[in-house]
Amino acid sequence: MRNKQARTAYLLIAPALILFIGFTAYPFIWSAQISLTSWDGLNAVKKFVGFQNYAHLFADKEFKQSLAVTAIYTVTVTAISTILGFLIALMLQRRGKSSVIYRTIFFSPVVTATVAAAVVWQLLFDPYVGVIDLGLKAVHLPAPNWLSDTHWALPAVIIVGIWKRLGFAVIVYAAGLSSLPTSCYEAADLDGVSGWQKVRYLTIPLMRPVTTLVLITGFIDAIQVFDHIFILTSGGPMGSTNVMSLMLFNQGFKLFRLGYASAIGWTLFLMILVLTMLQWQLRRRREL
Amino acid sequence: MKRSHIRLASILSLAVFATVSLGAGSAIAANKKAVKPVTIQFWNYWDGGNGQALNVLIAEFNKKNKDVIVKPVTFPWGDLLPKLQTAIASGTTPAVAATDIAWMANMNQSGKLVDLGAALGGIKKATAGIYPSLLTYGTYKGKIQSLPASTNNLALFYNKDLFRKAGLNPNKPPKTWAEMRTDAMAISALGNGIQGMEIYVQPGEGLTWQFQPYLWQTGAGFLNKTNTAPTFNSAAGKTALQYLVDLINVDHAATAGQWGAFDKGQAGMRIDGSWMVGGYRDNAPFEFGTAMLPIPDGGVHATNMGGEQIMAFKGKPATQAAAVKFIKWFTSAPIQARWDVATNFMPISDTVANSNVLLKHIADEPALKAFINQQKYAYARPAIATYPAVSDAFSKALEPAFYGTVSVTDALANADAAVRKALSGK
Numbered sequence: 001m002r003n004k005q006a007r008t009a010y011l012l013i014a015p016a017l018i019l020f021i022g023f024t025a026y027p028f029i030w031s032a033q034i035s036l037t038s039w040d041g042l043n044a045v046k047k048f049v050g051f052q053n054y055a056h057l058f059a060d061k062e063f064k065q066s067l068a069v070t071a072i073y074t075v076t077v078t079a080i081s082t083i084l085g086f087l088i089a090l091m092l093q094r095r096g097k098s099s100v101i102y103r104t105i106f107f108s109p110v111v112t113a114t115v116a117a118a119v120v121w122q123l124l125f126d127p128y129v130g131v132i133d134l135g136l137k138a139v140h141l142p143a144p145n146w147l148s149d150t151h152w153a154l155p156a157v158i159i160v161g162i163w164k165r166l167g168f169a170v171i172v173y174a175a176g177l178s179s180l181p182t183s184c185y186e187a188a189d190l191d192g193v194s195g196w197q198k199v200r201y202l203t204i205p206l207m208r209p210v211t212t213l214v215l216i217t218g219f220i221d222a223i224q225v226f227d228h229i230f231i232l233t234s235g236g237p238m239g240s241t242n243v244m245s246l247m248l249f250n251q252g253f254k255l256f257r258l259g260y261a262s263a264i265g266w267t268l269f270l271m272i273l274v275l276t277m278l279q280w281q282l283r284r285r286r287e288l
Numbered sequence: 289m290k291r292s293h294i295r296l297a298s299i300l301s302l303a304v305f306a307t308v309s310l311g312a313g314s315a316i317a318a319n320k321k322a323v324k325p326v327t328i329q330f331w332n333y334w335d336g337g338n339g340q341a342l343n344v345l346i347a348e349f350n351k352k353n354k355d356v357i358v359k360p361v362t363f364p365w366g367d368l369l370p371k372l373q374t375a376i377a378s379g380t381t382p383a384v385a386a387t388d389i390a391w392m393a394n395m396n397q398s399g400k401l402v403d404l405g406a407a408l409g410g411i412k413k414a415t416a417g418i419y420p421s422l423l424t425y426g427t428y429k430g431k432i433q434s435l436p437a438s439t440n441n442l443a444l445f446y447n448k449d450l451f452r453k454a455g456l457n458p459n460k461p462p463k464t465w466a467e468m469r470t471d472a473m474a475i476s477a478l479g480n481g482i483q484g485m486e487i488y489v490q491p492g493e494g495l496t497w498q499f500q501p502y503l504w505q506t507g508a509g510f511l512n513k514t515n516t517a518p519t520f521n522s523a524a525g526k527t528a529l530q531y532l533v534d535l536i537n538v539d540h541a542a543t544a545g546q547w548g549a550f551d552k553g554q555a556g557m558r559i560d561g562s563w564m565v566g567g568y569r570d571n572a573p574f575e576f577g578t579a580m581l582p583i584p585d586g587g588v589h590a591t592n593m594g595g596e597q598i599m600a601f602k603g604k605p606a607t608q609a610a611a612v613k614f615i616k617w618f619t620s621a622p623i624q625a626r627w628d629v630a631t632n633f634m635p636i637s638d639t640v641a642n643s644n645v646l647l648k649h650i651a652d653e654p655a656l657k658a659f660i661n662q663q664k665y666a667y668a669r670p671a672i673a674t675y676p677a678v679s680d681a682f683s684k685a686l687e688p689a690f691y692g693t694v695s696v697t698d699a700l701a702n703a704d705a706a707v708r709k710a711l712s713g714k
Binding site (some may be wrong): 025038040041042062073117126127128145147148149150203234235236237238239250252253255256257258 | 366369370372375376377383394396397398400481488489492493543544545546549552554562602673676677679684687691693713714
């Protein structure tokens with residue numbers, strides 16, 4: 001009986017397992033193998049170079065710059081979208097039925113194709129016909145050349161990143177807030193606790209698991225950012241928006257350095273793994 | 289009629305019917321077998337008007353050749369190379385592809401390309417009449433692995449409306465660097481963020497390909513004849529880079545920024561390729577003109593050569609034969625002439641250049657004359673496997689000079705070191 005059940009179980013998971021092996025596990029292992037070679041992706045010969053790609057990576061100025069840009073982008077986008085997402089969800093909670101409309105509006109960027117949205121943002125940031133600069137000029141504020149200025153290009157792509165990410169945080173927080181026990185708030189009301197105190201001492205601690213989820217998913221999403229930066233700035237000007245995924249793409253598919261690109265990919269993967277584990281560890285310690 | 293006669297007649301008619309039916313059946317079967325077409329894919333990145341022109345030609349080929357069906361598959365420019373890399377690694381290559389000439393050195397080493405020289409009856413026959421400079425990219429270890437599918441070069445586009453507004457003669461585009469500088473300053477003096485000249489400063493092959501003509505015009509060159517060392521870090525090279533840097537940072541006649549101001553009528557001049565002629569004619573919100581690239585005092589005419597190569601991938605004999613048949617047809621002079629008319633690409637051979645179809649088109653499209661006149665001054669970029677890395681390193685070292693954060697001397701010295709490193713494959 002048990003054998004029969006096991007057979008059925010294996011049979012049921014087989015399709016998913018085959019797909020996982022074919023499209024995740026095999027490329028994953030293959031890319032590790034490629035990262036130890038010098039290969040242009042076309043040549044029949046893959047020259048084994050050991051850990052040379054990794055050694056070059058940590059001496060590469062472009063990689064160091066891209067690491068710094070990725071860190072600034074990831075921290076800023078994750079932090080701001082999480083805080084704003086929480087605040088907006090709090091406000092929507094008080095709007096009753098009409099909050100559904102607002103949730104839909106906030107969530108729409110998440111389901112919008114990033115490339116299409118990036119093209120629209122490109123028009124918005126345009127120094128000649130862009131609404132943003134026209135608006136700034138109308139109120140006599142300096143209108144930067146957003147995507148071409150070394151100081152403004154990164155803030156510009158961060159704004160788009162936050163716009164894209166915010167809706168997810170709002171929806172998750174809204175769902176979390178709706179499931180909070182009302183008894184705590186009723187008791188707090190009886191004790192004459194102010195609105196801000198309820199948020200500070202009840203809502204924020206109770207929402208900690210949701211915050212962890214939003215932070216981890218946001219972090220993983222932001223650290224791998226590629227598409228909208230590729231469209232808006234292609235990593236420029238002067239490498240000021242050259243995030244790691246973009247560097248990986250350029251090395252692998254423009255400069256024919258697939259071995260080096262794979263080494264970047266693996267470094268990125270290990271970074272995400274270590275930082276995610278750290279986040280979980282911190283959360284567990286707080287819970288204990 | 290006797291019964292036996294009737295029987296005989298019946299048997300005979302049955303036999304005739306059977307013979308005819310069987311004969312017809314086998315003829316149909318044989319015919320079916322003969323015309324069963326081989327379907328092949330043709331990967332390329334020609335979209336928009338070029339893509340439409342390609343589809344028209346392919347439909348014509350498919351109609352005339354019952355034994356082959358060519359299916360064009362178009363990818364965005366940036367996606368085609370990754371797709372080909374994946375296809376080569378996984379053994380799922382298309383029958384035919386057309387790629388940027390800049391990728392050819394790497395494609396040649398894949399070991400997956402058909403020897404077109406052998407397949408088309410010898411190199412002489414396969415390349416008859418094609419300009420030798422265009423064959424550089426397809427030649428590998430004495431074999432012809434690809435043929436030119438198109439070629440183009442860079443010339444000067446200028447906005448006649450802005451020329452008029454700035455008090456310049458719209459029928460007298462600049463011929464020298466000095467004139468170009470004067471005109472650019474006059475146009476930028478119009479204010480409202482209008483640039484006199486739009487300069488490509490984003491790192492990558494775009495910057496390198498746009499800047500190389502300035503190096504060739506001054507005689508600085510890019511790499512040496514054996515493609516083993518850079519030559520641009522010289523007095524002539526400094527003159528070339530200083531000229532553009534000054535346009536941005538001294539004359540303020542140009543801006544270090546994103547590409548696209550000229551399209552919106554916000555820049556007086558820009559260097560671009562012949563493929564833009566049709567687009568500007570149909571869509572530009574201004575009257576435009578073209579001219580040969582201005583040259584420095586004592587300099588020489590020079591422009592950069594672009595284009596695509598068409599190649600067949602090794603596969604089943606029938607597929608390979610169909611691919612070679614299509615390539616032969618596509619690179620033939622009559623088809624190339626029509627292709628150039630539809631796309632505004634430049635001719636790949638004298639036969640194409642002198643064809644009535646193309647000559648009439650050039651007469652109807654005067655903006656093409658500058659490109660045609662310049663084709664003989666077009667330089668080929670180094671056809672070496674390290675070129676993408678060389679170009680990338682070069683452009684990244686030059687970018688800070690355009691933004692004014694590094695001096696011209698330092699930028700060229702940095703570029704020199706970076707290019708040497710890239711050439712060494714490190």
